[in-house]
């Protein structure tokens with residue numbers, strides 16, 4: 246069993262980005278800038294956004310955190326997004342999900358201009374993804390692809406079973422794995438809460454991507470020998486022995502599943518770190534497109 250180490254792979258991506266930012270600055274170009282919008286004070290969202298901001302600083306990006314209280318009016322939020330869309334100095338916009346119940350998530354996602362939609366959630370960007378056109382790939386599936394790339398794992402022709410069909414992870418992941426692109430060309434089965442024979446389907450998977458948000462859901466009896474297991478789960482589970490009072494648990498029962506696998510991601514230290522690296526990559530991509538720059542600038 247080989248551990249797919251998100252710490253190592255994400256550090257490589259960040260190093261590359263930092264080198265590129267350094268070249269841009271040396272050549273007198275403005276600094277890439279990510280604006281993050283956080284509503285309320287959901288503990289997990291606070292942690293993720295703080296980590297995104299910290300990682301921006303690490304690679305030399307500018308970042309701005311815009312906070313609203315839980316009771317913010319939808320119109321006020323949409324007005325802020327409009328402002329950020331028009332702000333010449335902002336390259337990428339992300340609104341951390343989930344949102345308060347009274348805010349229409351779809352309206353918010355649609356309000357972000359596709360050129361700054363570094364989460365890749367806007368229908369224009371999802372449409373491009375489906376058609377195999379260049380786009381902003383949602384950060385978690387993109388991070389998983391970067392991880393496969395780092396470990397040179399070719400999934401071509403293999404059977405990938407994706408558990409979960411969210412717009413953020415499962416659905417875009419299934420599209421990427423089945424697309425005719427490097428680190429794609431897999432045969433994909435997508436499972437969800439209504440799937441009848443989930444265990445039998447999982448047992449057929451050369452690759453399993455667990456993205457359903459149920460801690461320890463994937464057990465050893467669901468995984469065939471030698472499978473590649475990608476765990477997207479990051480649920481906070483109460484643990485009085487932990488300093489913060491909780492532990493982060495994945496969707497896979499790591500202890501019993503890991504010995505059966507050829508490759509497996511740990512939680513924490515796996516996909517979560519890759520998600521942030523992918524978001525930063527998308528932000529640089531948005532910047533390059535907005536400033537009409539291409540990769541030549543880094544080699545000449």
Ligand code: GUN
Nearest residue numbers: 339340341342343364384
């Ligand atoms: N909440 C959970 N994952 C994500 C993500 O990738 N982007 C945003 N904006 N919110 C999230």
